[in-house]
Each structure stands twice: as structure tokens, then as C-alpha cells.
Amino acid sequence: MRQRWLGVFPAMTTQFHEDQSLDAAGTGRHVEAMVESGVGGLVMCGSLGENQAMEPDEKVEVVRTAVRAAGGKVPVVVGIAETSTAKAVRAARDFARAGAAGFMIMPPMVYRPDNAEADAFFRTVGAATDLPWMLYNNPIAYTVDITPTRLAEFADIPNLIAVKESSSDPRRIIEIRLLLGDRFDLFVGVDDLILESSVHGLDGWVAGSGIAFPAENQRLWDLLQAGRWDEARALYRWFSPLMKLDTHPKFVQYIKLMTQEAGLGTEWVREPRKPLAGEERERILAIIRRGIETRPKG
Incomplete structure (x- = not known):
């Protein structure tokens, strides 16, 4: 029986100090809080984790921190976002030695590959270790689109077990199911499309x-899995304005500010990103604080 990845796998932030140095302890505390909430796994060093703003040794430290904090309770999946195949292969092997349970592989960064180049990249990086991996399909952000038909061509890769589908088209889920059945574990990666x-x-x-x-977040997932649609819709209505903060170019700053307001982290980001300021900061804070004030009881 093949390995399964199931449930909520939060895309974790990487915590920094105000001087932009890595805050490994703060990152570990947030991991512990997420594990306590009942998540099925963790995704470290993804886009939200500011992968490309970190040095290779810092990424390894984040992985080791997360593995220690998770304590073997859930798998630690690590994002691979590199500009070359060689760097991506090296990252996969470094993360494996640091204790990662698997990877979420993004297409090549910066360069826009054609289909053949993207396919070769995914296959080569996925084969760098025998650990399981998730293919991240986000054509809006990364230009590469692994359509259901193209995804079928990857079905022969034994350690490719999951797909993060972020094309913003919920129809893709049923299209993949019709074409490939249960060959892959299917994850949605767009927060405000979770219900659909x-x-x-x-x-x-x-x-x-x-x-x-x-x-x-875990409650919403559990309601959706149980088919308790009326309760799920009610919770989703409260959550929706907060979820939309995940679909903006400054989603890292927005979500870090949200975790700070919720008492689970800090807003500090690494340049070229800057903390929010002025009218934008006040506008986003108003959304976040409204969400906290109207947070469902119990």
C-alpha cells in the first residue's frame, strides 16, 4: 500500500528577528502550536516560508528545527524552490539528511521553462532521494501549468504521491479524479477555494x-470532510476575509501580521520584503482585528 499524505498541511512561515536574522526558536514554537491543533503534516520553506530569501544552511536549520518541534507526530515536508536543477537536487539531499519526511517541489524559479524542461526538472529533483514528494502546480505564480492530462504523464513516478493544485480552478480536482482516480493525494492550495x-x-x-x-482552520477541514455543509459554510463566511489575505502579492506580510495579532509569531520579514506601513497596514489590521473580534466561540 502506498504512503498517504492526508489532512491539513499548513504552509508555515519562517520566523525572523527584527534585524532579519533567523528566529529558529520562534519558528519551533509555531510548529508546536500547529501540531497541537491536529494538523496532518507541515510544509516548511515554501513560498510563505520565504524560501528564496534564505541561505542553504538556514533552510537546513529550519528543517531541523521543525523536525525537532514536530517530535515525530506529523511528517515535515519541505519546499524546494531553486533556480537550477543542480541546486534543487542538492537541497533535496540536504533536507533529507536533516530529517525531512518528503518534499513539495516547485518548478524552476525565475526561468520560465517549456513543458519538456519543466517535466525533466520535476523528474530529476524528485529522483534525488527516495523520499515521497508533492508536485506544486501554481501556473498563476510560476507560469508552469501541470494540467490533468500532463499530470497523467507523471503517474509512473513511484515516489510522487501528492499534488498541490493551485490553478484557482476547482474543476481541476474532479478532472484529475476522472483521469487518474486515487493515484495521487490531492491538496488544494488556495485558501478561499477550500469549500468549493x-x-x-x-x-x-x-x-x-x-x-x-x-x-x-482544523475545525473547518473536519466539517468539510464530514459533509456538514451548513456548519462549514457558517465558519467559512467568518474565515473568508482572512483567507483572501493569502491571495495577494504581499501574502507573506499579511499572514505574518495576522499571526502576530493572533499571538503566534511576529511580522518581521526578510528583504526585499518590508513590513507593512501606512494606510495598507491599517487596512489589513482592520480586517485581521475584525476577524479576531468576531472569532466563533468554542
């Missing part, structure tokens, strides 16, 4: 905004 995507049958959710509200 769940109708088609999901195995998991790489959640962003929910790292600030882990109990509510």
Missing part, C-alpha cells in the same frame, strides 16, 4: 491563513 474544492473530494489542504487560527 472540497465538494469534489480532497485528501488535503496546504493552508496559509489558517496558521494564525489553527483551531478554526
Whole structure:
């Protein structure tokens, strides 16, 4: 029987100090809070984790920190976002030695590969270790689109076990199911499409905004999995304005500010990103504080 990845796999932030140095202890504390909430796994060093703003040794330290904090209770999946195949292969092997349970592999960064180049990249990096991996499909951010038909061409890769589908088209879920059945564990990666995507049958959710509200995030997932649609819709209505903060170019700053307001982290980011300021900061704070004030009881 093949390995399964199931449930909420939050995309974790990497915590920094105000001087932009790595805050490994703060990162570990947030991991512990997420594990306590009942998540199925963790995604470290993804886009929300500011992967490309870190040095290779810092990424390894984040992985080791997360593995220690998770304590073997859930798998630690690590994002691979590199500009060359060689760097991506090296990262996969470094993360494996640091204790990663598997990888979420993004297409090549910066360069826009054609289909053949992207396919070769995924295959080569995925084969760098025998650990399981998740293919991250996000054509909006990364230009590469692994359509259901193209995904079928990857079905022969034994350690490719999951797909993070972030094309913003919930129909992709049913299209993949019709074409490939249960060959891959299907994760949605767009927060404010979780309800719509769940109708088609999901195995998991790489959640962003929910790292600030882990109990509510897990509750929503559980309701959706149980088919308790009326309760899920009510919770989703409260969550929706917060979830939309995950679909903006400054989603890292927005979500870090949200975790700070919720008492689970700090807002500090690494340049070229800057903390929010002025009218934008006040506007986003108003959304976050409204969410906290109206947070469902119990």
C-alpha cells in the first residue's frame, strides 16, 4: 500500500528577528502550536516560508528545527524552490539528511521553462532521494501549468504521491479524479477555494491563513470532510476575509501580521520584503482585528 499524505498541511512561515536574522526558536514554537491543533503534516520553506530569501544552511536549520518541534507526530515536508536543477537536487539531499519526511517541489524559479524542461526538472529533483514528494502546480505564480492530462504523464513516478493544485480552478480536482482516480493525494492550495474544492473530494489542504487560527482552520477541514455543509459554510463566511489575505502579492506580510495579532509569531520579514506601513497596514489590521473580534466561540 502506498504512503498517504492526508489532512491539513499548513504552509508555515519562517520566523525572523527584527534585524532579519533567523528566529529558529520562534519558528519551533509555531510548529508546536500547529501540531497541537491536529494538523496532518507541515510544509516548511515554501513560498510563505520565504524560501528564496534564505541561505542553504538556514533552510537546513529550519528543517531541523521543525523536525525537532514536530517530535515525530506529523511528517515535515519541505519546499524546494531553486533556480537550477543542480541546486534543487542538492537541497533535496540536504533536507533529507536533516530529517525531512518528503518534499513539495516547485518548478524552476525565475526561468520560465517549456513543458519538456519543466517535466525533466520535476523528474530529476524528485529522483534525488527516495523520499515521497508533492508536485506544486501554481501556473498563476510560476507560469508552469501541470494540467490533468500532463499530470497523467507523471503517474509512473513511484515516489510522487501528492499534488498541490493551485490553478484557482476547482474543476481541476474532479478532472484529475476522472483521469487518474486515487493515484495521487490531492491538496488544494488556495485558501478561499477550500469549500468549493472540497465538494469534489480532497485528501488535503496546504493552508496559509489558517496558521494564525489553527483551531478554526482544523475545525473547518473536519466539517468539510464530514459533509456538514451548513456548519462549514457558517465558519467559512467568518474565515473568508482572512483567507483572501493569502491571495495577494504581499501574502507573506499579511499572514505574518495576522499571526502576530493572533499571538503566534511576529511580522518581521526578510528583504526585499518590508513590513507593512501606512494606510495598507491599517487596512489589513482592520480586517485581521475584525476577524479576531468576531472569532466563533468554542
